[in-house]
Amino acid sequence: MPALLLDRSLEPRLQQLIDQKTKPLGALGQLETLALQIGLIQQSTNPRLTNPHILVFAGDHGIAADGVSAYPAEVTYQMVINFIAGGAAINAFTRQSGLRLVVCDVGVRGTFEANTPEFVKFKVQPGTHNMRYQPAMSADDTEAAMDAGRLLVDGVRHRDCNIVGFGEMGIGNSSSAALLMHRLLKVPLNQCVGRGTGLTDDQLIHKLAVLTEVADTYAHLTDPMAILSAMGGFEIAAVVGGILCAAENGMVILIDGFIVTAALLVARALDPAVSDYCVFTHQSEEAGHRLMLDQLDAQPLLSLGLRLGEGTGCALAYPLVQAAVTMLTDMASFESAGVSTQLVTSYQ
Incomplete structure (x- = not known):
């Protein structure tokens, strides 16, 4: 719909x-x-504004094996454990602002024992393929991840939630976001690729070289779904599905930083009307996010030098959204x- x-x-x-x-x-x-x-x-x-939620989707990326992140891929799993334990920044900020947090494993390598309303499992695959050598996801798996996002949004909507924010966790996902930005906004790749989790100058040069190779491999793709499958991630696809579902149901949508905005680019390519439902909570420190926001003609509520993800910008900006309604x-x-x-x- x-x-x-x-x-x-x-x-x-x-x-x-x-x-x-x-x-x-x-x-x-x-x-x-x-x-x-x-x-x-x-x-x-x-x-x-009723029963506000932030949904954080987590997934691993095969491209992380090629050294595009300052952190090893195992950190994705460890951070999800931290989310479940309530110790991450997003846990602290949602508690402070009175937001409900739900974390979803949509593609993490590893098994989680937790099974609570605050943690759900829609694992499609244990991480994407390395997009350097083959598409990150099959078409069917991309659809399955999008369905996970839709199901989670639909679930909170039926609990009288009318405003939802999106966050993500996935080592290597700034690479996917940069590639999606490059292809969907036609921005030169070197303006899209940033330091992610804190790369050195040499590591950033390596990351750009790897992603240039990937971009060249899939330069023939034009369909947004094919681009998402080739260069995206399970958590990004889930956010795409969630954004589309939220807009279809007339919900206010809080957009976090670089990764979630890249997911929005895909959602907009599939249905331009989603933009009217989106509130841009902050401008990330990640290179490229300001260009994304400019192309979307978006005015973010905050500019705090954040580059954490997790939906933290949504949680921090939510009191301003409340103030506007008040x-x-x-x-x-x-x-x-x-x-x-x-x-x-x-x-x-």
């Missing part, structure tokens, strides 16, 4: 309500833009505050 095209007939009324709040016109900047967007998504002048629903208007029309005119 395609994402719903936003009905903008309510926009003049929403803008009027925002403009009549007890403040100078435009004085709350991006919060006003965000309030308008959420009002349009929910088709309401009295929007509400401004629209709880802040007085000049009329309700009893301020005269003459004073309103001079104030604005």
Whole structure:
């Protein structure tokens, strides 16, 4: 089912309500833009955020064996264990902001014993193939990973969740994100490839050489699904499916950093309407993310030099999303505050 095209007939009324709040016109900047967007998504002048969730998908990447990350592939498994134990940054930040966190193994090498509502298993395969030598995923496995994302979003939607953020964990996935950006936005590869988990200059040169070889191998591909299968990852494909499902169901979508934005590029290529449902929570420190955001004409809420992933930008930005809704629903208007029309005119 395609994402719903936003009905903008309510926009003049929403803008009027925002403009009549007890403040100078435009004085709350991006919060006003965000309030308008959420009002349009929910088709309401009295929007509400209910049971917010962040979904973190994890998967391993075969390309990690070629030294494109500063960390070994085993860290993916170890970090998922950390998520389950509640010790990662995303655990701390979701607790702070009152968000529900669900972690999903969609392609990690290794077996997890945990089986709780906060950790689910939709493992498609134990990691992707090394895309340097063969496509990262088969077409069927790509679809299966996307279905995992859809199922998880649909599950939280049925628990009255109407706003969902996406995070990821996968050593090597900044390589996939850079390649997807290169192909889908037609940006030179050297502007897409960054240091990821903290590569040295020499390691960055090596990473670019490896990814150039991969890009050349699949240069003939034009279909977004084929590009995703060849150069993506299971966790990225799951985020693609989750974004599409969330947009189809009229949910507010929180977009994290470089990796999740790359997944959005694929989702947009499949259905451009998804963009209207997306809130860009921050600008990552990873090289290329600013270019991504520029091409998407996106204004991120935060710029904190983050490059962690995990959905941390979503959790940190969520209080600002709450503030935008609160401004629209709880802040007085000049009329309700009893301020005269003459004073309103001079104030604005």
